[in-house]
Amino acid sequence: MSQAPPLPTAGGKPKKPASQRIPIIAEPFVSERARKTLDIVEKFVEEECIPADPIYAQQLGHGDERWESHPFIIDELKKRARELGIWNMFLPKNHYSNLAEYDSSGGAGGFTNLEYGLMAELLGRSRTASEATNCAAPDTGNMEVIARYGTHEQKAKWLRPLLNGDIRSGFLMTEPDKASSDGRNISLSIKQEGDSLILNGSKWWSSGAGDDRCKIFIVMGKDANVREGEAGYGRQSMVLVPADTPGLVVHRMLSVYGYDDAPHGHGHITFANVRVPASNLLLGHGRGNEIMQGRLGPGRIHHAMRSIGAAEVAVEWLIARLNDERKIPFGKPLREHGVLLEWVARSRLEIDAARLIVLNASIKIDSSDAKGALVEIAEAKILVPQMALDVIDRAVQAHGAMGVCQDTPLASSWAHIRTLRIADGPDEVHLNQLGRRETRARAQECIGRIEEWKARTADLMKKYGIEEKQLGGSKVQGFAKAKL
Ligand SMILES: Cc1cc2nc3c(=O)[nH]c(=O)nc-3n(C[C@H](O)[C@H](O)[C@H](O)COP(=O)(O)OP(=O)(O)OC[C@H]3O[C@@H](n4cnc5c(N)ncnc54)[C@H](O)[C@@H]3O)c2cc1C
Structure with a gap:
């Protein structure tokens, strides 16, 4: 795998490559190999996939022909991704070692969930990039299922062509x-x-x-x-x-x-x-639900990081629109209308906060397994699509009517990310589980803590000769005995 040359600059300060923009919290967990791959993935996505996205849509055609064959530009992108050695990066480290006999693709798997998560964010910036690198759903989850639970015969018959990108x-x-x-x-x-x-x-x-x-x-x-x-x-x-x-x-x-x-x-x-x-x-x-649980954990991280990539693209469109000198409503460009600057600021803040939640979940999976990271995965699954929808919606709004049509990727991006609040388990299922777990696990602790404050306040009242009515309602109230 060769070192990727720097990204082109369209004037202004050059953008640092992805390997130099890894959030500091994740830095110690990212290998040299993953850093090199990140930069190659980024260059491929920016220079080859995003520009190919509209061509993909055009090659799809109209009417029934849309279902008759796939756009051939995807085959060219797949060929290119394999030449660059960016293929099957989703296959996690712990399951990869015994798959060599089924993988004639020269795949570049074997990354941790965190490392692949960083790559998935870049892939999420483009419609074609995940498929071009054989990292698209639902194939990724299905390949993981067959890799993890399949027999030798099942792997030879189905995993091999899937890993190869043939089917x-x-x-x-x-x-x-x-x-x-x-x-x-x-x-x-x-x-x-x-x-x-x-x-x-x-x-x-x-x-x-x-x-x-x-x-x-x-x-x-x-x-x-x-x-x-x-x-x-x-x-x-x-x-x-x-x-x-x-x-x-x-x-x-x-x-x-x-x-x-x-x-x-x-x-x-x-x-x-x-x-x-x-x-x-x-x-x-009778082992279907067991497989289901194994399948969904890492997949949710992939979806979340791809959604963060899509949210970043939305912010780029938002900033470009704010600085479009042709569009001057009410005598000044949008960048001088304060409320839109707040949208940019909020979007930056929300994306960066959400990314930390997902990276934290990835690190937890890597240090135990998906079962050990249930809470963190649920947090990412709930938070990220909602955040991405808010960010994309601001970018849509800033574009006026153009934002809801096919002239930007925003409308389609919003529609697809909206489904993530339902697919792979609706938000409410995860909210219920998270709420129940948090409430039950912490009930004794919370009640005990407040009772302790109350007792200490009572001691202080005695010490300073304060009567209850003098506290003006600020004293911590007691509880009926908790039913746990
Ligand atoms: C674009 C897209 C792609 C999809 N791809 C696939 C696929 O490839 N394969 C596949 O099998 N499925 C797929 N799905 C389906 C998806 O996984 C299901 O829609 C999802 O699991 C919810 O099931 P359901 O639609 O039957 O909703 P239901 O189970 O009927 O739930 C309906 C609503 O009830 C509420 N609800 C449910 N449970 C609770 C709870 N415990 N607490 C509170 N409220 C609750 C929620 O608001 C929920 O949205 C896809 C869906 C979409 C939109």
Whole structure:
């Protein structure tokens, strides 16, 4: 991998490369190899992917042709990314060592979650960059699942072409008739008959199902072979289902605020007696929710960092608009209207604060695992999309009507990040869990602490001869006995 030359400057002070802009809190955890890769990724994204984004949209075409093939510029970008050695960077350090036999791509994985998180922020600046480097969802999570839980045969058949970028994949959990944020509700039926598994039911929001390169689905369903687990978490299984299996029909594509997301798409799929070999089961009967938990932790960090990248791009558009000399409302440029300067300041503050939350979660995953970082991951998952939406919305507003149309990336960026408040678990699920955990874990501590203050205040009152009524209501009030 060669050293990246400095970024070009469009006048003014040269921008420092990404390796020199790592937040100081993360500095000690970033290897020399990751720093070099960061700079190469940044240069690739800025010089090759962002300029290619509008070409990608143009090559998609119109009408049905949008689903018939993918824009060929993505193949050129993929080739280029491989030449630069920036490929599969998402594959984490701890799972990478035993994958060499399946990875003929010369992949550049093996980074920590923190290191890849910094790269994901750069990838999030462009529509094409994640796919160009084989780091796009849902393939990343699916590759991790097969890498971690798959058998040798499953890896040889599906992981190899996925790592190589030859095929794409889908992850099918959500169902139209069930509240699917609760994995226990998933009810597509999986029955074993001899050496086969038979699947019946329906799925929607199956991202990637529209793509002609999408060849394999990881499907979650209710497994007739297992008895109900104690909390209902042991009934679901996951199965690998080739996209061309008879009985599997993609009926329609769902839109996201009017965007169809072609050629990727979000499919509504039915399964009518879909038969696959029993050896396509992942990990074991009834282990679907376990796989689900393993899949989502690092993926949420990737989404969060990509959203931070998108928020940074929005700020760049905002600043450019504030300094557009052609647009002078009410006699002065927007930069001289104070309220808009406040938007820039707030955006800077909110992005930098959110980034620290995500980097902290990444460091925690790296120092234990995703289970050990549940609170920090939930914090990042909740906070970042909301922050990014606020930042993007300010940039939209500053552009007036131009902000809501296709002439900037802002409208599409807002629509897609809005879905992150629902996908991978709605905000409220995480807020509930976080609130419950915090409230239960700290109840004794908080009550005890306040009782202690109260007792000390009572001692001080005695010492200084103060009567209760003299405190004017400022004395710490007591509690009814807490019910924990
Ligand atoms: C763009 C996009 C892409 C997606 N891609 C995929 C994909 O590839 N594969 C896939 O399987 N799914 C995918 N999804 C679906 C997504 O994961 C689900 O929509 C999500 O898990 C929520 O499930 P649901 O829609 O059934 O909502 P429900 O479970 O019905 O929840 C509806 C609402 O109820 C509230 N709620 C739920 N639980 C609680 C709680 N505990 N406390 C308080 N309120 C609560 C929340 O406000 C929630 O938004 C995608 C969704 C979108 C928008």
